[in-house]
Amino acid sequence: MNGEDTVRQRITDLTRRAALLRKELPESAAEVDAANVDTTFAMRRIWEEGLFAFCLPHRFGGINDARPELYTEDFFRIALDIMAGDSSAGMNFVVQALVTFEIFREGNTLPESTKVEMARLIRDEGVRLCASNSEAGAPGPVTARRVEGGLVVNGTKAFNTNSGGGGWASVGLTLEGRRGRYNALLPLDQPGVTMKHDWDTMGQRGTHSQTIVYDEVFVPDGYHFNGNGASPSFLSYVFLMHAAIMLGPGLGAFDAALDYVRKLDRPSFPEFESATEDVLVRRRIGGCAVDLRAARAFLLDTARRIERCDLDEDPTELFVEAFGVKVACIRAALSVTQEIFDLTGARSTANKYRFDRFWRNARTFATHDPTDAKEVWIGDWYLTGKEPPMAAMLRV
Structure with a gap:
């Protein structure tokens, strides 16, 4: 069996698992909606079925090599089944995918050692990823300044989908003395990170898209980076x-x-x-x-x-x-x-x-x-x- 046949076999298996989740997740989705809490159970099941790994690079056991133009239709078939089972968990899942692309995109400035560690956390421990970007309604832009050994991050992000289960955030920010977008990768359980638990909407309640405040949060060198731009697609x-x-x-x-x-x-x-x-x-x-x-x-x-x-x-x-x-x-x-x-x-x-x-x-x-x-x-x-x-x- 050649490499492409192996990948197709894995995709077929993951597609089958997603179809089963479509039948399994509605009960917990209704419970999450009633309680207005995070989709913890559903996200754990999605990870347990191996779906967090879809967007990882091949060298870390992934499918589409962190490239959205590879196996795109297969990914969306899987995503739609998850969405049908629990649309909040599905939204969290696609945010997980987007941040995975961001971390592992070829040409960004994250060192290989950081990518190795993040791949292990995602694949083996089910660590969830939050795209901490929106500043709609926030008091001002999130900024960072350089200090010895890293950066210090300050500011507020308004909508942080997939943050209800902890994990890591990729924080879009403005770096002092540098033009353009920059990112800091940080765990949400560290000092200086305050999660407001203020997500109280009529729908998509399980996304727990709460406000997060960063107050003098230290990010060591090797965990902040600039992207190299997105592909046209x-x-x-x-x-x-x-x-x-x-x-x-x-x-x-x-x-x-x-x-x-x-x-x-x-x-x-x-x-x-x-x-x-x-x-x-x-x-x-x-x-x-x-x-x-x-x-x-x-x-x-x-x-x-x-x-x-x-x-x-x-x-x-x-x-x-x-x-x-x-x-x-x-x-x-x-x-x-x-x-x-x-x-x-x-x-x-x-x-x-x-x-x-x-x-x-x-x-x-x-x-x-x-x-x-x-x-x-x-x-x-x-x-x-x-x-x-x-x-x-x-x-x-």
Whole structure:
């Protein structure tokens, strides 16, 4: 068996494991939503099934060599199954992947010894990774100054998805005397790091995307770095991650609705003997299935385009297509998460089912950036060929 056959066999196995997690995780997802706590159990299970290793370099036992343009469609098939099982855990999982790319990207200035240690922590101990970047609503930029043996970091980051289980953060910051973005890699349990536990939203509650304050936090040399820029396809990849986060609640809601209707088997009108003979039930199920499958197919088709992307070609068309995928996934998820109650009926609104979490999760993440603006930029591209503004691509 050659190397490619071995990789394909591993991917097949990981895909099978993700499909099983899709069935396993909904129970804990409902509990996490009710308690407004971190998705600790789900993230541990995702790690135990070997999925944290997907984005590691080959030399550390990974699949796609920390390159988003390798095995892109396979990654998103896996991510979508996790999202369907628990959309908060799925969002945490894709953040884990993004920070893994950042740490192990070829050409950044992290030493090999640091990469060896981080790979061990991720692969063998299930250490979780937080992308500590957003300063929306924060008092000012996070900064660092050089001291003997390292840096000292100060400031506040507003949204820190995947930080509820501790782990490490890759903190985007401004370094005194240096232009451009810089990063510090630090454990969240060290002195000077205060996690506010203030994540209290109506949806995506298990992401525990809390505020973190850094107060004179020391980062030793070897754990701070500058990146070497992203590949032309990377921003499109990020938008596909956003789309997957959106589509997950729709897929999960559809799974839950089918299970509920089959078990209850109650038609909408007495002239039908069962739910399976009820044409209105079948019509709604068919409509939801079409919307979800169309959005999923659009996402996976664009993932294949990322794999085939020529580094010399203009990436704008791919950016615009990725925008379109996100819009399609938002539409499908919001529609399906509302329509399931027409399938399941009033009894399904009982809190013990927590079916409303699917809509709350979808509606919450849909507010990340305005869908109307995406549609305007897409329309402008097709009508006039005008490129979307850079702000549309880099919003955090």
